[in-house]
Amino acid sequence: MKIAVDAMGGDFAPEAIVDGVIQASAEMPSDVTIVLIGQQSVINAILEKHNFKGANIEIIHADDVIEMGEHPTKALSQKPNSSIGVGFKLLKTGEVDVFASAGNTGAMMVGALFSVKAIEGVFRPAIAGFAPQTNGKYAVMLDIGANADVKPEMLAQFAELGSIYCRATTGEESPRVALMNIGEEEKKGSLIIQAAHQLMKENKKINFIGNIEGKDFFKGKADVIVTDGFTGNILLKMGESLYGIMAERGVRDSFLDGTNYEAVGGSPIIGVNGNVIIAHGASSPTAIKNMVHLCKKQVESKVYQKIKEALA
Amino acid sequence: MKIAVDAMGGDFAPEAIVDGVIQASAEMPSDVTIVLIGQQSVINAILEKHNFKGANIEIIHADDVIEMGEHPTKALSQKPNSSIGVGFKLLKTGEVDVFASAGNTGAMMVGALFSVKAIEGVFRPAIAGFAPQTNGKYAVMLDIGANADVKPEMLAQFAELGSIYCRATTGEESPRVALMNIGEEEKKGSLIIQAAHQLMKENKKINFIGNIEGKDFFKGKADVIVTDGFTGNILLKMGESLYGIMAERGVRDSFLDGTNYEAVGGSPIIGVNGNVIIAHGASSPTAIKNMVHLCKKQVESKVYQKIKEALA
Numbered sequence: 316m317k318i319a320v321d322a323m324g325g326d327f328a329p330e331a332i333v334d335g336v337i338q339a340s341a342e343m344p345s346d347v348t349i350v351l352i353g354q355q356s357v358i359n360a361i362l363e364k365h366n367f368k369g370a371n372i373e374i375i376h377a378d379d380v381i382e383m384g385e386h387p388t389k390a391l392s393q394k395p396n397s398s399i400g401v402g403f404k405l406l407k408t409g410e411v412d413v414f415a416s417a418g419n420t421g422a423m424m425v426g427a428l429f430s431v432k433a434i435e436g437v438f439r440p441a442i443a444g445f446a447p448q449t450n451g452k453y454a455v456m457l458d459i460g461a462n463a464d465v466k467p468e469m470l471a472q473f474a475e476l477g478s479i480y481c482r483a484t485t486g487e488e489s490p491r492v493a494l495m496n497i498g499e500e501e502k503k504g505s506l507i508i509q510a511a512h513q514l515m516k517e518n519k520k521i522n523f524i525g526n527i528e529g530k531d532f533f534k535g536k537a538d539v540i541v542t543d544g545f546t547g548n549i550l551l552k553m554g555e556s557l558y559g560i561m562a563e564r565g566v567r568d569s570f571l572d573g574t575n576y577e578a579v580g581g582s583p584i585i586g587v588n589g590n591v592i593i594a595h596g597a598s599s600p601t602a603i604k605n606m607v608h609l610c611k612k613q614v615e616s617k618v619y620q621k622i623k624e625a626l627a
Numbered sequence: 628m629k630i631a632v633d634a635m636g637g638d639f640a641p642e643a644i645v646d647g648v649i650q651a652s653a654e655m656p657s658d659v660t661i662v663l664i665g666q667q668s669v670i671n672a673i674l675e676k677h678n679f680k681g682a683n684i685e686i687i688h689a690d691d692v693i694e695m696g697e698h699p700t701k702a703l704s705q706k707p708n709s710s711i712g713v714g715f716k717l718l719k720t721g722e723v724d725v726f727a728s729a730g731n732t733g734a735m736m737v738g739a740l741f742s743v744k745a746i747e748g749v750f751r752p753a754i755a756g757f758a759p760q761t762n763g764k765y766a767v768m769l770d771i772g773a774n775a776d777v778k779p780e781m782l783a784q785f786a787e788l789g790s791i792y793c794r795a796t797t798g799e800e801s802p803r804v805a806l807m808n809i810g811e812e813e814k815k816g817s818l819i820i821q822a823a824h825q826l827m828k829e830n831k832k833i834n835f836i837g838n839i840e841g842k843d844f845f846k847g848k849a850d851v852i853v854t855d856g857f858t859g860n861i862l863l864k865m866g867e868s869l870y871g872i873m874a875e876r877g878v879r880d881s882f883l884d885g886t887n888y889e890a891v892g893g894s895p896i897i898g899v900n901g902n903v904i905i906a907h908g909a910s911s912p913t914a915i916k917n918m919v920h921l922c923k924k925q926v927e928s929k930v931y932q933k934i935k936e937a938l939a
Contacts, residue, residue, distance in 0.1 A: 460809055463809060463815075463816050463817040463818075463820070464817045464818055495861060496861075497772055497775060497856070497857055497860040497861060503775075504775050504857060505776045505855075505857050506775075506776055508775070508857070528860075528861065528864050529860065529861035529862060529863065529864030529866075529867075529868065530864040530865065530867060531868075532861075532865045532868065533865070533868060533869075533872055534868070534872075544809070545809055545816060545817050545820070545858070546857070546858055546861060548809040548840075548841065549807060549808075549809060549840070549841035549844075549858060549862065550841060550861065550862070550865065551841065552840050552841030552842040553841035553842065553844045553845070553862065553865065553866075554841075554865075555841075556841065556842040556843075556844065556845060556846070557869070560761055560846075560882065561880070561882075564880055566878055566880055568873070568876055568878055570872065570873075570876060
């Protein structure tokens with residue numbers, strides 16, 4: 316297995332990325348190689364600084380870097396030799412099994428859509444996040460930011476995609492799917508949400524348990540939480556803020572540990588023909604280490620192939 | 628001042644309501660009377676049980692009760708002598724200065740719109756919630772549930788209404804207004820949110836500080852948080868769940884105390900010609916006590932009169 320990581324993307328790149336990859340490399344089985352993409356001399360210097368002697372990290376050179384503030388489509392076309400551009404080329408040709416970056420999220424999304432492309436039958440790929448639950452597990456939530464504006468059919472399909480993701484990665488045979496809403500009754504919520512509720516209710520391919528409210532978000536009621544990219548993004552980021560807020564106040568607790576973004580390490584783009592993971596811009600070495608584990612798990616789960624089969 | 632409280636509304640009514648009102652009555656100055664609306668004999672029995680001997684609680688009899696699950700408009704027209712129906716009659720004639728209930732939220736909203744009515748110039752009244760902040764204060768957030776579907780002009784007006792509310796109740800001269808969004812840049816978010824951002828930027832009557840993200844929600848960055856009733860409801864309820872989650876885990880902390888809905892006691896309907904407060908359905912006596920304090924504060928602030936003047 317080859318896991319490609321953008322060495323140049325993220326607020327603390329390349330140092331934090333290379334450091335995290337070195338940590339991950341020590342925990343990977345012998346058939347896994349991590350491919351660092353970026354400026355070779357820079358990466359080599361960091362590997363040397365850390366006195367890295369292993370054989371399971373490769374470097375593939377990329378001249379350019381897409382900065383965080385750049386316009387995704389423009390940046391990708393103007394910088395084909397950026398680390399993100401090169402990453403998607405390798406993913407498309409199958410030279411790597413997964414590509415992950417803590418860099419420009421928009422460029423990752425556009426890169427995925429232009430290179431490996433959306434799976435046929437997918438209306439709009441989504442970004443999935445992991446919502447920490449009081450039972451110690453995580454619920455898969457989608458969308459968390461790719462689609463601020465949605466249609467009912469998109470939400471209903473997020474339910475299917477999320478179910479397949481959950482089944483493939485956790486082994487849960489019949490994941491409980493809930494629609495994020497402002498009441499339990501099916502007539503609650505915006506017009507789009509009400510229509511989505513009806514579509515989800517009629518969909519035999521999912522185990523739809525109905526609406527959940529904000530008060531249920533952390534309470535382990537669902538395995539898959541369906542929402543639009545606007546609501547999902549705000550909820551996930553609000554949840555992630557708890558770890559830091561409470562740590563500053565001297566409170567440590569295992570549930571709060573689950574709200575630490577470092578614990579998960581990344582968010583997969585679901586619905587494209589390949590494994591693509593977006594990591595937090597502020598990723599620390601620990602976050603990157605966990606991102607590499609997430610990459611490995613996703614490749615092993617064969618989730619995008621399963622989505623392809625399901626929609627064929 | 629006369630504060631009218633629906634004795635029959637709420638999951639633990641009438642016991643919890645009357646109990647909370649008795650507690651509040653002991654903390655009110657001599658010019659405040661609390662008017663309990665509901666079935667006289669039932670209310671009297673609870674007052675006697677608590678051995679209430681004070682002179683600052685009155686009872687106004689109402690035969691009927693609107694149940695939590697009833698259709699708001701139907702219930703109000705079929706039960707004019709319900710406690711909610713009678714409460715709005717008293718509010719409209721000016722016999723009471725504020726009306727509060729922990730009962731059917733929809734009936735409270737419809738009752739307000741049919742009796743005291745929306746203030747001229749208000750597109751759609753909103754429900755305001757209080758979002759606890761790490762600095763120990765609360766931000767006013769609106770809407771938190773009256774309008775799941777919004778237009779940009781509605782959001783921009785929520786910003787004005789929230790600013791007036793904040794100024795009137797806290798004395799803060801130039802409250803910082805933020806738009807809840809998925810990024811700081813003005814081109815982020817749904818199409819409606821992007822359009823609202825432009826309207827808010829151009830509005831000279833508010834101190835618009837731009838977008839805030841989910842990670843900023845608790846961090847004291849804004850005094851007024853503008854959002855649609857769908858997002859706001861989910862965020863507030865998610866926030867409120869933290870108190871119980873952490874208390875069950877044995878964690879107590881002053882910031883978490885602020886997430887306890889009991890601490891605030893209610894949510895005002897903003898943009899109608901009168902003071903109307905909606906309390907949590909599960910209100911405890913403590914919550915009701917704090918609701919009465921919120922009622923008093925709102926009457927004293929003259930906020931609806933100030934909104935009327937601002938829009939005249």
